[in-house]
Amino acid sequence: MFVAATVGVLASMSLAMTRALMGPTVYDRVLAVNTFGTKTVLLISALGFLTERPEFLDLAIVYALINFIGTIAVLKFFEYRDLGWTRPPEAGSE
Amino acid sequence: MVEFVDIALLVLLGITAFSILRQKNLFAAVMMAGIYSLLSAGLFVVMDAVDVAFTEAAVGAGISTILMLGTLALVGHSEHQPQHRPILPLFVVILTGAVLVYGTLDIPQFGDASNPAHHHVAPHYLEESEHEIGIPNVVTSVLASYRGYDTMGETTVIFAALVGVLLLLSLGPRPRRVVSNGQRISDTDSGKPVSEGGVEEAQEDTLQISPEEKTLGDTNG
Known part of the structure; x- marks a missing residue:
């Protein structure tokens, strides 16, 4: 069962990769990278059960957190054109 | 599998x-x-x-x-067109890669229990670190105590790199100059915030550099 799960995750990884390759807009790529991060989390979890070492599950959870923060940072960059520490005053008044 | x-x-x-x-x-x-x-x-x-x-x-x-x-x-x-053909750098990179691959031929088999890494100091660490250092996690005691100076050096390097990167990036972003489909749709040089519609269009993949930026990039490169 975990073999099927791993194969499925790898297949959806390649689908997300296709979207990241093709674009066409920046948002497609951001979403593709975010999806890819989620697939990595799932792959680590599935691999942990596949190799009978489910202790990796902690690591997968921390990956999910990093992925979330990374996506927020990327989107913040697209909104403000920088990462906040030199934000001009007019950009903050959304 | x-x-x-x-x-x-x-x-x-x-x-x-x-x-x-x-x-x-x-x-x-x-x-x-x-x-x-x-x-x-x-x-x-x-x-x-x-x-x-x-x-x-x-x-x-x-x-x-x-x-x-x-x-x-x-x-x-977006990337500028290169002015020259990168034959020499390509040659150097391929040569370095070949040397590195040649170097890996001497490396012991992956995951072999008789590897030198598993016989030098690792048994000592595994058996004695809890008495000697007092930390239950072996990796932590190796990192922070047995190889403490090494870790301190690494941290110093990373700190220096961080300071350098922050200094470079804190120069501030360039003024937003976006050209979409040949038309300039937003320009904050006047100090006005960009309208919502402008933002929508500006973030498509059709971002291009203005001629001004191009000349700047050329003089820098």
Whole structure:
């Protein structure tokens, strides 16, 4: 069962990769990278059960957190054109 | 099964690397670099190097993507046409890669229990570290105590690099100058915020550099 799960995750990884390759807009790529991060989390979890070492599950959870923060940072960059520490005053008044 | 996962991840890694090479839009290249880091993290997990995988995901996919985006805010979004053919650099890179691959031929077999790494000081660490250092986690006591000076040096290097990067990036972003389909649709040189519609269009992949930026880039390069 975990073999099927791993194969499925790898297949959806390649689908997300296709979207990241093709674009066409920046948002497609951001979403593709975010999806890819989620697939990595799932792959680590599935691999942990596949190799009978489910202790990796902690690591997968921390990956999910990093992925979330990374996506927020990327989107913040697209909104403000920088990462906040030199934000001009007019950009903050959304 | 693990071999199959290895092969699948390596194929995806190769595709990502080539797409980064061919990509002219630097935003897309940064996004693909994030995918590359996530894939290598997956490979490290397959090889049981969980801590390395964790560092790769945090640094490669997290921090360096953000730092590269901050850099793109300074230097513009698309790659310039190279002025020369990169024959000599390509030769040097291929030669270095060949030497490195030659160097790996001497490396002991992966995961072999008779490897030198498992017989030098590792048994001592595993058996004695709890009495000698008093920390239950062996990796932590090796990192922070047995190899404390090494860790201090690494931290100093990383701190210096961080200060340098922050100094460079804190120069501030370039004024937003976006040209879409040949038409300039937003320009904050006048100090006015960009309207919502302008933002919508400005973030498509059709970002181009204005002639002004191009000349700046050429004089720098």
